[in-house]
Amino acid sequence: MAIDADPPAWLVQSRANRTGKKPVWIQLSCSVCGYSEAVRPKKWWPAFTYLSCDDHSPSDLPIESAGLVRREIDGIGSRFVGIVDEQAPSIAGENQGESDRM
Numbered sequence: 001m002a003i004d005a006d007p008p009a010w011l012v013q014s015r016a017n018r019t020g021k022k023p024v025w026i027q028l029s030c031s032v033c034g035y036s037e038a039v040r041p042k043k044w045w046p047a048f049t050y051l052s053c054d055d056h057s058p059s060d061l062p063i064e065s066a067g068l069v070r071r072e073i074d075g076i077g078s079r080f081v082g083i084v085d086e087q088a089p090s091i092a093g094e095n096q097g098e099s100d101r102m
């Protein structure tokens with residue numbers, strides 16, 4: 001019997017299951033209609049200011065505060081768009097219209 005050399009599928013499966021960590025689930029809720037869904041968060045997700053189903057209009061959400069820039073990230077969960085309001089980069093060195101002329 002050489003079961004280790006050529007393990008049947010059920011044995012490979014049961015070994016793989018043993019190493020699995022407990023998945024972490026978070027609850028996403030739509031800021032517009034309240035639809036909510038449990039998902040496994042992705043590593044690359046930023047901190048969302050709002051979440052919205054992808055079939056809502058952006059105007060259904062509160063507008064961003066002054067000085068913030070809104071970013072939308074598609075493909076969150078099965079139907080969400082993630083909204084991130086971030087500090088706008090300050091525009092330094094605005095042209096003063098003053099230059100030295102010889």
Ligand SMILES: [Zn+2]
Binds near residue numbers: 030031032053056
């Ligand atoms: Zn919704």
